Amino acid sequence: MKHTSAHTPRKTVWATGLTAVALVLPLAACSAGGSTPEPGEARTNLVYATGDGEPSCLDPHVGGNFPQALLATQVLESLVALDAEGTIVPWLASSWTVSDDGLTWEFTLRDGATFSDGTPVDAAAVQANIEHLQDPDTGSSTGYLAVRQVAAVEVVAADVVRFTLTRPDAALLESLAQPWVAMQSPAGIARGMDENCLAPIGSGPFVIDDWVKQDRIELVRNPENTTSPDGIDAPDAAAAETLTWRFIPDATARFAALEAGQVDIIDNPLPEQITVAENSEDLAHLDAPRPGASNRIELNTSTVPFNDQRVREAFIASANVDAGLETLFEGWAPRSTSALSSRERLALQSPEAYVFDPELANTLLDEAGWTERDDDGIRTKDGQRLTARFPVTGAQSTQAEQALFEQIQAGAREVGFDIQITLLDLSSWYGALGAYEYEMVSAPYTKIGPDVLRFLYHSDATVPAPSGYFANNAQVKDPELDALLDTIGTSMDVEEREATARAAQEWIANASIILPIYDQQNHFLYRADLTEFRALPTVNTPWLGTVIAG
Incomplete structure (x- = not known):
């Protein structure tokens, strides 16, 4: 058996695939490349097709399920991240300290980070996010439980925020790395749940531009994005400028669209489709099981x-x-x-x-x-x-x-x-x-x-x-x-x-x-001409900000 590790995509040799031509989506509706590029020229649009349920709210603070995390990873950033070895590394926070009794944590934030609406990623923004997660009206589950031990958040300086806990929390950094606790613009949160659910505002590589329910979400490159987890380079100039996030519940239709080149990446493939991709020159497989519970x-x-x-x-x-x-x-x-x-x-x-x-x-x-x-x-x-x-x-x-x-x-x-x-x-x-x-x-x-x-x-x-x-x-x-x-x-x-x-x-x-x-399965199949496609080690959601569609 041969397959790709969670962070080292690779392709293998061609074998006959599971083709379902009748189920291939109309080219006009979901072409992976938009306009046809010149040979050797990178495409500007990337198409991701998910089989997970379409969220009712795109703000991962509300509720807190994996389909929300998939998309949130493209838009929002967390204070810290996990690297491939499982070590906590800086992201929006550049450093942190903890008191001897484990009850006080101070985080120093990176210089110059801003949300896509121009709001600074500062201590006041972190304070607003924790308050949003803990507000009963938000209806948070995963994020609420992650920060349940935080009793108070204090703005020490514009770039320093202090957490005071009700008890020591050995898992605090692990919790803060998760996409359900990612940082959003306080101005975006202030719009109210209905509007924020449609398009939460983050500091990540993409911005939500439009959401056509039961079909797709259109995202565009965030020009304000200057940050990424330690160990992951900033996007190359050739990285995709736009991202189309399609909802295709049927696994056969999803895979057919991938084989036809109408989609660049899919999740939730059938086992036999993984086998086909493993033996294909045109497709590749990324195996990235999720952490946490089996x-x-x-x-x-x-x-x-x-x-x-x-x-x-x-x-x-x-x-x-x-x-x-x-x-x-x-x-x-x-x-x-x-x-x-x-x-x-x-x-x-x-x-x-x-x-x-x-x-x-x-x-x-x-x-x-x-x-x-x-x-x-x-x-x-x-x-x-x-x-x-x-x-x-x-x-x-x-x-x-x-x-x-x-x-x-x-x-x-x-x-x-x-x-x-x-x-x-x-x-x-x-x-x-x-x-x-x-x-x-x-x-x-x-x-x-x-x-x-x-x-x-x-x-x-x-x-x-x-x-x-x-x-x-x-x-x-x-x-x-x-x-x-x-x-x-x-x-x-x-x-x-x-x-x-x-x-x-x-x-x-x-x-x-x-x-x-x-283990919780997390398989991604993708076109072999993509470069820089990986799963973010934190909870192994796809990281599309640096992907180049060749």
Whole structure:
């Protein structure tokens, strides 16, 4: 198997592709190059086609999901970033210091940075952004949780801003690097949510020019952009001047447009399309899995049937995940047995906790009292069927993943589970979670570092953010686990934090509250004539500011 690492694009040799000519989009609607350039001349327009759901708001402070982060990376910049080795590096902040007690942080900002509306990126702007994230009316989830420990933001000087925390936050820099906490123009925020959702104003390489709902967003080069993360050069003069961001939900149509040259880059390809690109002279593949949590199925421990650990263990033992991955993903999604993405340095794999064993599953269900079966073969106990509701959203899961869920559903049925999969749009899916109308859920969560475990499994995380979102879908409330997660979040001692992260992962595996499947997938296919295309190491969103379309 050959594929590109997260930061080193490469192309391979041609093989017959999956062509769907009938689904190629009209050339006038989405030509990758606009006007035809002279041979050897770089094109001025870049076209990106996404299969992720179209955001209802482009301001990543509002809510805070991955589709927002994809686009925000092209428009907004963060105080700090992550490099390819996982080290925090300067971006809008040139340096920072932290007090001995971990409660006071001071950030010095880069000279001369401005938002595209001419507003300076200064301490007052940082203060306005943190206040915006923490304002309940913003309805932030990811960003709100990231800065939850910030009690006050003080303007020390035009280029120096001071954060005072409620408690030490070992993950503060990791949190500030994320696109959901990126800086926006205070003047843009002041316009109000409706206008800012249409076009947040940042200091990044592009500016949002127009948004044609259900079709595309047009962006133009930001002439005020002078900053980039340390380690990434400023855009070359030949870099694309405009960016067309298309929404093409159908994976076959998206790939056909790429093959036809109507689109330069696509995300969310099917596994077989990745294989085609890996063997193509015209296409290339970038594999950039997301940090934070693994893709996993979480079991709601607060209600029947998964409030009984034996039933949770039985479900896990009924799932032949390895076989499903082999048949459906063509090797592009290696199995995970960890709560953390393997991109995380502290990820602990626990294969012994996730073994396929239908015989054990049957034994455990018998021990748990689910001994009878109805006419459909579903186990019952005291007249109640062994049922688990599993809402799934197509906006956050691929076709292959949905097929894997169906295979897991079939395996669970063999031992007597009735897993009820319901495919919902993103808004309805959030609604189902908020109303606790689930016993199982697959909810990807992208965050840098092991502190994501605190977001996902601390009892505090069963309490909704101002947006109504809560991240502890497993509804775990355990003092021993809480203590471990608190240490991960607060300890400034590297060795203590690492040891505690391992202990927390062991607790999660032993309690059988999740079924890990694989890392959060993040595959990009692109035309091989592109140069300088990469994923930004922070959360591996595409970085298009420096791309040259040859």
